[in-house]
Amino acid sequence: MKRYGILLKAVVILLGLMGAAFFTAFALYARAYQTHVAELINDALFFHIVIVAGCYAELAVFWGIAGQIGRDNSFSPENRRSFRVMAAIALVFVACFFGMLVFFAVRGRLIIIRAMYLIFMGLLSFIFSAICEVLSRLIHHAWLVKNENDLTI
Numbered sequence: 001m002k003r004y005g006i007l008l009k010a011v012v013i014l015l016g017l018m019g020a021a022f023f024t025a026f027a028l029y030a031r032a033y034q035t036h037v038a039e040l041i042n043d044a045l046f047f048h049i050v051i052v053a054g055c056y057a058e059l060a061v062f063w064g065i066a067g068q069i070g071r072d073n074s075f076s077p078e079n080r081r082s083f084r085v086m087a088a089i090a091l092v093f094v095a096c097f098f099g100m101l102v103f104f105a106v107r108g109r110l111i112i113i114r115a116m117y118l119i120f121m122g123l124l125s126f127i128f129s130a131i132c133e134v135l136s137r138l139i140h141h142a143w144l145v146k147n148e149n150d151l152t153i
Contacts, residue, residue, distance in 0.1 A: 001069060001070060001071070001072040001074070002070050002071075002072075004069055004070065005066050005067060005068075005069045005070015005071070006070060008062070008065070008066035008069060008070075009063060009066045009067070009070070011066075012059050012062055012063050012066060015059060016056070016059050019052075019055055019056070019059075023052050026041065026048070027041075029041070030042050030045075040104075040109065043103075043107070043109075044100050044103060044104070047096045047099055047100045047103070050092065050096050051093060051096050054089050054092050054093055054096075057089050058086055058089050058090075061082050061085050061086050061089070062082070062086065064078065064082050065079050065082045065083070068082075074139070074142075075139050075142040075143040075146050076139070076143060077140075077143065079139050080136045080137075080139045080140045080143070081136075083132045083133070083135045083136035083139065084132070084133065084136045086129075086132040087129045087130075087132035087133040087136065088129075090125050090126070090128045090129035090132060091125075091126075091129050093121075093122075093125035093128075093129075094122050094125045094126050094129065097118045097119075097121045097122035097125060098118075098122055100118050101115060101118045101119065101122075104118075
């Protein structure tokens with residue numbers, strides 16, 4: 001299991017580096033160019049900052065899960081709590097994408113493709129939240145079964 005924990009931590013590091021490259025390019029583009037897209041990025045900067053912070057919070061929480069897996073403690077109360085935290089963070093993403101939808105609509109800058117994108121990302125975030133919540137409950141159930149089996153032995 002230690003090998004899987006190391007592999008998952010390597011994935012977290014890779015995703016963190018990819019995210020840093022993407023978000024840096026995203027921010028530099030918004031500051032360097034005077035285009036319609038750059039203007040939209042700057043207008044909704046608050047939402048983008050919350051999403052970036054949420055992405056790194058998700059990675060930090062998953063780092064802890066990878067550590068538990070590496071210690072052969074996959075079915076633990078710690079992992080249950082971690083998946084519940086990840087589900088809550090994903091709901092913040094849902095709120096951000098809905099907030100951007102309203103923000104752009106109020107400002108008269110909501111076009112069909114942007115609305116479709118924001119709705120899709122909100123639904124994707126909601127699905128991720130639901131998956132994390134289900135995994136949390138499955139981990140809890142497996143932990144209860146494991147403890148019951150340990151008592152039997």
